[in-house]
Amino acid sequence: MAVRPRFTLTVATSRDAFIARATDDSPASWVSAEEQALFFADVEAADWAIMGRHTHLAADRPDRRRIIFSASAAPGWHRPKQLWLNPEGMAPADLAEKVSQVRTLGKGLILGGTRVHDWFLAARAIDRVHLTIEPISFGSGLPIFSDQESRDPKAVFSAHGFAKIEERPLNDSGTLYSVWQPAAPAGLRSGGD
Numbered sequence: 001m002a003v004r005p006r007f008t009l010t011v012a013t014s015r016d017a018f019i020a021r022a023t024d025d026s027p028a029s030w031v032s033a034e035e036q037a038l039f040f041a042d043v044e045a046a047d048w049a050i051m052g053r054h055t056h057l058a059a060d061r062p063d064r065r066r067i068i069f070s071a072s073a074a075p076g077w078h079r080p081k082q083l084w085l086n087p088e089g090m091a092p093a094d095l096a097e098k099v100s101q102v103r104t105l106g107k108g109l110i111l112g113g114t115r116v117h118d119w120f121l122a123a124r125a126i127d128r129v130h131l132t133i134e135p136i137s138f139g140s141g142l143p144i145f146s147d148q149e150s151r152d153p154k155a156v157f158s159a160h161g162f163a164k165i166e167e168r169p170l171n172d173s174g175t176l177y178s179v180w181q182p183a184a185p186a187g188l189r190s191g192g193d
């Protein structure tokens with residue numbers, strides 16, 4: 001029997017719970033070196049990274065294994081290790097058979113943006129969250145989840161059903177790293193809110 005893929009959401013946010021100031025705003029311009037080191041370790045550890053079209057285009061890496069969500073682009077393998085698809089009507093576990101010819105999807109890394117986070121959240125398929133909060137405020141921008149009401153990233157994850165299991169400073173500048181998991185064990189989770 002196929003093993004269910006495990007999905008980790010890795011995300012860097014501002015203090016006021018935004019993932020970017022605008023669609024073309026690369027995190028590399030505002031995150032700390034410590035966050036970047038953890039981010040690249042997560043990328044290395046994953047079988048596949050899953051992201052939206054904007055996130056892919058903002059940091060194009062032709063050699064990386066990526067599943068790119070888009071309703072406007074032609075679905076299919078645009079490069080040997082990069083599959084574009086429209087996830088409408090699919091479940092997160094369905095991604096595994098789409099990419100198995102290239103590499104088994106055991107560990108999936110959710111890279112954003114907002115609608116990609118929403119899609120995995122709606123399916124209750126986020127098994128872990130690696131959250132880095134940088135000591136910067138944007139005032140406005142792209143949220144972590146489209147329905148978030150709080151301007152505190154930790155409150156956003158609490159309100160969306162996650163419990164913190166680890167927290168530590170990453171540097172002396174005020175960058176804070178935390179790890180979260182669903183508050184209810186996977187077997188007890190319902191299909192929606």
Ligand SMILES: NC(=O)c1ccc[n+]([C@@H]2O[C@H](COP(=O)([O-])OP(=O)(O)OC[C@H]3O[C@@H](n4cnc5c(N)ncnc54)[C@H](OP(=O)(O)O)[C@@H]3O)[C@@H](O)[C@H]2O)c1
Nearest residue numbers: 011012019023025052053054055070071072112113114115
């Ligand atoms: N701070 C962080 O940790 C972090 C993480 C990721 C991204 N970012 C930043 O966030 C920005 C991009 O985020 P974003 O929210 O604007 O865009 P995004 O999710 O990267 O891309 C949006 C596009 O992806 C496609 N898409 C996403 N979800 C879909 C779904 N469920 N079904 C069908 N298509 C879907 C659509 O493409 P079509 O229009 O082709 O249909 C949509 O227009 C960039 O600046 C990026 O650098 C930051």
